[in-house]
Amino acid sequence: MENLSSAILFLFALFLVSPARSRVIPGDGARTTWFHVPSSIQKSLAVFPAYSQGERSLDGQKQRSHSSSAFSLPLHPRLSVRPTSERDYKSLTLARLERDSARVKSLQTRLDLAVNGISRSDLKPVGEEELQDEKLEGPIISGTSQGSGEYFSRVGIGNPPSEVYMVLDTGSDVNWLQCSPCADCYQQVDPIFDPANSSTYSPLTCDAKQCRSLQISECRNNTCLYEVSYGDGSYTVGDLATESVTFGGSASVNGVAIGCGHSNEGLFVGAAGLIGLGGGPLSFPSQINVSSFSYCLVDRDSDSSSTLEFDSVTPPDAVTAPLVRNAKLDTFYYVDLTGVSVAGKLIDMPPSLNLKDNGDGGVIVDSGTAVTRLQTDFYDSVRDEFVRGTGHLRGAGGVALFDTCFDLSNRTSVEVPTVSFHFSNGNKLQLPAENYLIPVDSSGTYCFAFAPSSSSLSIIGNVQQQGTRVSFDLARSLIGFSAHKC
Template sequence: MANLSYILCFFFFTLCLTSPVLSRVISENPRTTSLDIPSSIHKTLTVFSPLGFQAEKSVESQKWEFSSPSAFSLPLHSRLAVRGTSERDYKSLTLARLERDSARVQSLQTRLDLAVNGITKADLKPMEMELEDEKLEGPIISGTSQGSGEYFSRVGIGHPASEVYMVLDTGSDVNWLQCAPCADCYQQADPIFDPVKSSTYSPLSCDTKQCQSLDVSECRNNTCLYEVSYGDGSYTVGDFVTESVTFGGSAAVDNVAIGCGHSNEGLFVGAAGLIGLGGGALSFPSQIKASSFSYCLVDRDSDSTSTLEFDSATPPGAVTAPLIRNSKLDTFYYVDLTGLSVAGNMLPISTSALKLDDNGDGGVIVDSGTAVTRLQTDVYNSLRDEFVKGTRHLPSTNGVALFDTCFDLSKKKSVDVPTVSFHFSNGKELALPAKNYLIPVDSSGTFCLAFAPTSSSLSIIGNVQQQGTRVTFDLANSLIGFSSNKC
């Protein structure tokens, strides 16, 4: 009998080791994951190396490619690769990024609050801006602060096409760029667009659907004027027109409604304007009737490029989650996130903490412009506390800005940290790479947990957590797909 028991135990032990199903569960759901410390610190130093980036060379040599006969794509560059930085060291760069990020998050929440509470332009005190001796009146409304725009694409505007850098933003709808004559323009990397030189420039009249879809508009000689204002005091005002938008000198889209801004002010980081990728009627995907679009955000401290693609299929093997919409505000893309886990342990959070309610409040959006993922305070505290339990072997250090959980890893070559995963309502799980949530904040070995609490009801999955992942917005099937290492 003893021998039989031994044989049975050995048999089941061997089965557990060799069974494809059981071994897959073990390999796909580890409790810890490794982070390469020297590699991460090296990237923070490369940013300030004279030979670190060769942005102009990489931009000029980039070729636009088509994924399929019905799809098109364009290059995606990190802000740092295009613009460089005036900061003296990586900690200063981090603090500047976090300051911009906080302004953007506040702006997103304020915009949602206005929509949820049904506040319209008639309810707000208008502000006046001078535009070629005409006054355009509209409310001070909050939108997305472009100060935190971290990803750019190069597109052609007009015919012949004038190539400019544009910020890409899933948190806004109206496309716009600075135009001559310029009453008030901020500094941008390329020459100001001159509509006189474009044969495809066409002003929109006030009775057009595009003009009437604007939150704030005005008429002047039966031509449509637009205004977009942001929570940090930034704004753009000008003529609302249609123009040709060209990708790589070959793939042109005609009659795109776009703002031609003659008065612009704010922290727009040197881009000529913005391409709105939101869900509203005036966004670029909506105007071209795209069934889907996707992007892959490369490392912000890298000069490598990726692509923004339209009408391409979700990559095989993607982790998909339900895409839900807010009846009060159609701009944002909400994902049906139902929970989070740390080291394989589900966090004890209420079901309502991440839910979009019937009034349009709460929920979780996926945003390309927000850097750091924001979670309601109770959810964040639960995440942080569980993460701290699994990192007691690491030397802790003082917090940095909005990060309250930081470590001194200057003497480490590699560390094992608890896994962090998102869990969706369809049962799917997205496990994050360690480098997407334990990030360097200086070049001395200080690493911080890259999540932050928010007192607002809106949670945001930011671009630090999206880096290295192709995010597909399948608009036709109401799904969001996450595909690791598909840049």
């Protein structure tokens, strides 16, 4: 009996640490789908001629809201706001992937800080001499490596409102923008915001609850100072204040806590700052007290636009999944992913990768990360199944973090395996082929747009979210995915 019990315990332990298991799903529908090559290549070619005559104004573009939301912001891909400095699509791809790696590193670092129990009381105090040049010392705090921000919203700040482009980021809480006078400011599309010209700008005192909510803050002349640092060395430092924020030129919200950055450095090219959409108390959704928000990310190579909406209703045809919160880190939005299927074959996510009580592990949905990251062993199982279904395609060498690529230069349409996410409530989200087979140059090289990660944190990135309205129902703890709702 003792030997039997030992054997059962051994098998149970083996199950917990074993690599991802796979199984065929009966009646799972189509196992392959068609991918149209020429249209994708044409979009990559159009990126550069489209901007040969300079930047285009988007102020006149109209966006169609998908709800009766009172708060709706236009949402633009990065290239429609500011042209790329790269000379060809391969260089653009490599630059994007480099920024993306810095982004992922910053998210993983923030999670490590939370898991290891580092709090504000553990941080080194800032001396008065350091405050003179506003070089606050603090931990690496998650957010976006601003260079990896691929989607921008047009927002009015102050009264009268100054319209600026801001990056949206579900992995960050603190809202901020560059302000004059500038000790150190990077180049942005719009004029630098001057708080002296706004009648609603009000610096926060050091005992304000918003100041106490910062991961790190300091006090100078009874004004709250903030700092946000990112994984690639970028940072913003300045005064924390309240301001009015205007949507679509009409509706506005007063008293939003926002950082007025006088010293900003790094890859923050183009945007004036950042809208934090995370789950913490300083995030934009938390401050305006909405029960939901949603966004739709158009193809990042297009000049189309969509909307970021607050208090929006999840479409009835949405694929929903449980929205899970991390008790150690309230910023990130976790989804209860149970597996990934390729060509109808489900690869179960190992239980060891689930979100743990100590805050480690889990899967987040992130607007700032481009490429979906899966823990290495899990990724290998998904990738290997995809390779088995693409044996008829000509292989190509890997590109940066992509290890599975194909030469489709002489093809018009190709049949590829379907790829779907599976959630704990039994729902399945099937991805369009263009959301997991993406061009890396303009000559027909395509790569499988998933990547391995040595971290226990997995991330569903924005490439896999393109063309889908992603709804965060904060009241019901659900996340919804609605295809073709941009």
